[in-house]
Amino acid sequence: MKTQRRTGVLWLALYLIFALAPLSLMLFGERPMGREFEREISVALGFTGIGLMTLHFAMTARIRALKEPFGSDVVYAFHRRMGYITLALWLAHPIILFLRFEWALGLLNVLEAPWRARWGVFSVVALLALVVWAVLRRRLRTEYTLWRVSHGVLALAAMAMVMTHAYMVGRYVGTPLKQGLWIAYGAISLLLVGYLRVWKPWQMLRRPYRVVEVRPEQGNVYTLAVEPVGHAGLRFEPGQFAWITARHSPYASQEHPFSFASSAEQQGRIEFSIKELGDFTATVKDLPPGEPVYVDGPYGALSPDRHTDADAIVLIAGGVGIAPMMSILHTWADRGDPRPVTLLYGSPEWEGVAYRDELERLQGAINLQVVHVLERPPADWEGERGYITREILERHLPGRDTRFRVYLCGPLPMLTFVSRALREAGVPDDRVELERFDLV
Amino acid sequence: MRHNNANRLAWLYGALILLGSALVALLQSSAS
Numbered sequence: 170m171k172t173q174r175r176t177g178v179l180w181l182a183l184y185l186i187f188a189l190a191p192l193s194l195m196l197f198g199e200r201p202m203g204r205e206f207e208r209e210i211s212v213a214l215g216f217t218g219i220g221l222m223t224l225h226f227a228m229t230a231r232i233r234a235l236k237e238p239f240g241s242d243v244v245y246a247f248h249r250r251m252g253y254i255t256l257a258l259w260l261a262h263p264i265i266l267f268l269r270f271e272w273a274l275g276l277l278n279v280l281e282a283p284w285r286a287r288w289g290v291f292s293v294v295a296l297l298a299l300v301v302w303a304v305l306r307r308r309l310r311t312e313y314t315l316w317r318v319s320h321g322v323l324a325l326a327a328m329a330m331v332m333t334h335a336y337m338v339g340r341y342v343g344t345p346l347k348q349g350l351w352i353a354y355g356a357i358s359l360l361l362v363g364y365l366r367v368w369k370p371w372q373m374l375r376r377p378y379r380v381v382e383v384r385p386e387q388g389n390v391y392t393l394a395v396e397p398v399g400h401a402g403l404r405f406e407p408g409q410f411a412w413i414t415a416r417h418s419p420y421a422s423q424e425h426p427f428s429f430a431s432s433a434e435q436q437g438r439i440e441f442s443i444k445e446l447g448d449f450t451a452t453v454k455d456l457p458p459g460e461p462v463y464v465d466g467p468y469g470a471l472s473p474d475r476h477t478d479a480d481a482i483v484l485i486a487g488g489v490g491i492a493p494m495m496s497i498l499h500t501w502a503d504r505g506d507p508r509p510v511t512l513l514y515g516s517p518e519w520e521g522v523a524y525r526d527e528l529e530r531l532q533g534a535i536n537l538q539v540v541h542v543l544e545r546p547p548a549d550w551e552g553e554r555g556y557i558t559r560e561i562l563e564r565h566l567p568g569r570d571t572r573f574r575v576y577l578c579g580p581l582p583m584l585t586f587v588s589r590a591l592r593e594a595g596v597p598d599d600r601v602e603l604e605r606f607d608l609v
Numbered sequence: 610m611r612h613n614n615a616n617r618l619a620w621l622y623g624a625l626i627l628l629g630s631a632l633v634a635l636l637q638s639s640a641s
Contacts, residue, residue, distance in 0.1 A: 181618070188626055192633045206638040213630035213637075221626075239615075246612045250619030258626070584612075605612070 173475075177238030187224055191216035194341040194350060201340055207269040211262050212340065218258030219335065221251060222296075222328055223354045226361040231369065231412070233468065240470035241410075241426075242605040249303075256300045259293050259331075285337035292330035299323040313449065318422050321362065328358050370419035373463040376400045380415075380460040381438060383453060388521035389445040390489060391454050392430055394438055395462050402436035403466065405429055406474040407500035408493040408576065408604075411466025413441060415449075415456055419463045425449050428492035429467070432499035433474075439464070442492030442523075471576055471604040473497060479574040481509045481567045485557060485587055487579025488516065493604070494578065495524055502534045509536045511565055515557050515583065517544045540565050556586060559593040566594060577603040 192213055227235065228248045236244050266273035276286035299320060302309070306316050332355050335342065342348050378395040385391055393413075396402075405411070410428040417423040431440035443453045456462075471493055473482050484494045491514060501510060516522045519541075528539050542553040542561060553561050567573045575596060577587055584603050591601055 185622060185625065188622065189629050192629055195633050195637050200637065200640075202640055204638060206634055209634035209637045210630055213634045214627075217626045217630055243612060243615050247615040247619060250616055251622070254619060254623040254626070257623075581612075 173238040176234070180235060180238065184224060188217055188220045191220045191350070191354070194347050198347065199343045205269065207265055211265040211269075214258045214265070215262035215335070216341075218255055218262065219328075219331055219354060221255040221258065222324070222331070223358050225252065225255065225324065226328075226358045230361040230365045231465070231468070232364070236468060237470065240604055241468045246605075252300055252303065256296055259296050263289065263293065285334060285339075288330045288334035288337065292327045292334055295323050295327035295330065299327065313425070314423050321366075321422075325358070325362060328355070366420070366422065369465060370463075373414065373419040373465055376403075376464075378402075378439070378462045378464055380456045380458050380462055382458060383456050385454065386442075386523045386527075387525060388489075388516070388523040390523035391443045391445065393427075393441045393443055393453055393456065393462075394431075395441070395464070396438050397436070398461075402439060403464065404436060405433055405439075405467035406472035407433045407497040408472040408474075408578075409467035409469040409496075410493065411441070411464050411468065414463040414465075415453070415460065419465075423449070424463075424465060426468075428469075428496065430492050430495040430499075432503040433496065434500055434503040442489065442495060444489040444523075469493070469604060471578060471602055473574065473576060476574050476602075479508070479572055481511070481571050481573040483511045483513070483566060483573055483575045485513045485575060485577045485579075486515070487557075487583035487587075489523065490577075490579035490583070491523055492578075494576070495527070497576070498528075498531050498535065498537065501537075502531060507536060509538070509567065511567065512537065512539045513542060513557055513561070513565060514539065515542045515544070515579070519543055519547055519550070538565070557583075557590060559590045562590055562594040562596075566596070573600070575601045577601060579605075581605050 194216060195209070195213060225248060228244055228251075239247075263273070263276075276282045277290060279287050279290050282290070302311070302316065302323075303320060332351060335351065342351060377398045379398050381394040381396050383391050383393050407429070410426050412424040412426050414421070414424045427441040427443055429439060430442035431438065443450055445451050445454070473479070482497075484497060486494045494512060494514075498510065498512070512528070514522070514528075522541065525541075528537075531537055532539060540553055540561075542555065542557050543550060544555065546552070546554045575591060577584060577591075579587075584605055588601065588603065592598065
């Protein structure tokens, strides 16, 4: 835990250094003199904007060491926020010039402007399209894979064009050392894309899996069981997830994130929990036994294995956020862990409660108390109803003298709501681990 | 780290980048 915090701080410091390093181009060596402040700040913002762009490739390359200290969902949340800031910098660069210099507006005329300006305009348009599309993806109902591939292609294109722009404008890139820094930023971006799209798929091809069975559960959830072919499988912690490719080559960028639902103690047969939501998830149930599947993982930080100081654990799941909890419970059973587990499980209706029979069985096998919370309970329901509120938490959380940890997984609105309720119920933030289920 | 922290950190980094850029631009434009 301590090492992870230290690694986290190191990554955050490196991030800032990489973001600000391009500014050094303006301070040392050969540099144009006596130019207006507006022009210089415009250049400075443009340069840091390019620095940030490279860092986006690093955040999305699925480098495990980078995601471990924070959790993938938090890294993606940060990627989104920094995406807005990157776009703001890329837009501020020309807008400051337009406001200060009348001639600058003429550069927008891409039919007549010099090529060095055209590349700049094209790169900003590409980044703007990329961000707007990412924000509106759900509303536009863009198919997931199409969006993801376009997202990457637009990012690479924007990066290539903006570097061409900076190089052709030629300020602050006169010496080999300064050119070297730019080349390094470009090369790092390319290497990161290569790592994600060439190296990783190659690794996945070398360690294939095959479908054993696809089992329907309640609530349009399917359990996909796979086994390793010609290798020992992978080690994961209960509560983690992996990226899965089925029906396509790992090179086809068709992978989707799913939680492990089986015990972390059983590597010979790994189960994933998949809710039928759209495009890929709807076709999972038709996967025949024997079909090859590729697995990239594990990822995610929602794991009780990371905190050994708890005398009891509380799992809070909303909807298909139950998947990582199933893995935690099965692992508990396999290890014979005697520590008490409380599961608070929020669902819309009783009919759609995934794994409810299995939970019933697990209650007999481990020290588990399951509390179903239904939004629309049947008429004869005597259990908890509505959302998981402070009152419900206070009724079921372990007593004050128990050192417990809370693991929370579900869609974002539920996480926000329950986090607040936990705080109101007196559970300190540092005892709560949470993971957003809809990652991307 | 929580989502709120990611949000706050992004704002902090944005502010630092703005500050750094302004500082460098000031230094550079006043250099002769």
